[in-house]
Amino acid sequence: MAFNCGVGRDVGFSTFFEPDGHLTNGSLDGAFARQFSPALKAAPVLVANGGLIENLIGAEDPVLLKLDVEAAEAEVLRSLEGFIRSRQWSGCCLVPKRS
Numbered sequence: 001m002a003f004n005c006g007v008g009r010d011v012g013f014s015t016f017f018e019p020d021g022h023l024t025n026g027s028l029d030g031a032f033a034r035q036f037s038p039a040l041k042a043a044p045v046l047v048a049n050g051g052l053i054e055n056l057i058g059a060e061d062p063v064l065l066k067l068d069v070e071a072a073e074a075e076v077l078r079s080l081e082g083f084i085r086s087r088q089w090s091g092c093c094l095v096p097k098r099s
Contacts, residue, residue, distance in 0.1 A: 006047040016045040050083035
C-alpha cells in the first residue's frame with residue numbers, strides 16, 4: 001500500500017505547489033517552488049505526521065520512506081522521530097544533494 005502525502009508537524013490538508021515544468025521541485029512552500037518557475041499549479045495534499053503514519057502502517061509491515069523535503073529536513077525528522085524509534089530498520093540510504 002502506498003501513501004502519497006506531505007509530512008509535517010501537524011495533520012491536515014495543505015497546498016502543494018508544483019512549478020510548471022519542474023515536478024521534482026514541488027513543495028508545500030510556494031516561495032521555494034516559485035524559484036523554478038513563476039507559474040505554479042496548486043493542489044490540496046494530505047499532510048501526515050509520524051503518529052498518523054504509525055497508525056496507518058502495521059507494526060510488522062515493511063516500510064520504505066522516500067523523503068525529498070527541500071530544506072525542511074529537521075521539521076520532518078522531528079515529526080517522524082517516534083515512528084523511526086519504534087521500528088527496527090534494516091537499512092538507511094542517504095543521498096547527498098548534487099551541486
